[in-house]
Amino acid sequence: xxxxxxxxxxxxxxxxxxxxxxxxxxxxxxxxxxxxxxxxxxxxxxxxxxxxxxxxxxxxxxxxxxxxxxxxxxxxxxxxxxxxxxxxxxxxxxxxxxxxxxxxxxxxxxxxxxxxxxxxxxxxxxxxxx
Numbered sequence: 001x002x003x004x005x006x007x008x009x010x011x012x013x014x015x016x017x018x019x020x021x022x023x024x025x026x027x028x029x030x031x032x033x034x035x036x037x038x039x040x041x042x043x044x045x046x047x048x049x050x051x052x053x054x055x056x057x058x059x060x061x062x063x064x065x066x067x068x069x070x071x072x073x074x075x076x077x078x079x080x081x082x083x084x085x086x087x088x089x090x091x092x093x094x095x096x097x098x099x100x101x102x103x104x105x106x107x108x109x110x111x112x113x114x115x116x117x118x119x120x121x122x123x124x125x126x127x128x129x130x
Contacts, residue, residue, distance in 0.1 A: 014044065021053060030057050048074055052084060064091035082108050086117055098125045 017040055024033045037054035040047060055070025071088040074081060089104035102125060105118045112118075 010043075014040065018047075018049065021050065025053060025057075030061070033057055046073075046077060048077060048081075055084075056087065059087050059091055062094070064094045067091050080107060080111055082111055082115065086115075086121075089118070089121055093121060093125060093128075096128075098129055101125055 017036060021033060021036050021040065024030075024036065034054060034057055037050050037057075040050045041054070044050070051070050051074050055067045055074070058064075058067035058070065068088055068091050071084050071091070074084045075088070078084070085104045085108045089101040089108070092098070092101035092104065101121065105122050105125075108115050108118045
């Protein structure tokens with residue numbers, strides 16, 4: 001019985017920390033977001049929301065290799081997440097890995113053939129590859 005009670009308390013704490021994390025994102029306190037996000041991922045390494053938030057912060061900071069590692073973890077669990085695929089594709093583009101970026105774009109187009117952001121990225125890739 002103690003195990004169930006403990007798990008409930010731990011779950012409530014995680015929910016509270018995730019709310020705090022989202023508030024910090026709104027306040028643009030990204031260093032704190034990364035700190036809390038890392039703490040949460042130690043407890044729940046497959047938390048898609050936290051992985052996405054942390055990966056997105058690294059993406060915004062131009063740390064594309066790091067962001068891709070978070071996006072890959074998400075895609076291992078949810079392989080057709082269009083937002084994650086698009087961020088990964090953009091990171092790959094920034095790193096000059098155009099063929100890999102195109103693969104991500106192709107997956108997105110399977111889900112959403114008219115995705116404007118994908119079409120724009122593919123156009124940028126074509127311009128770079130000429």
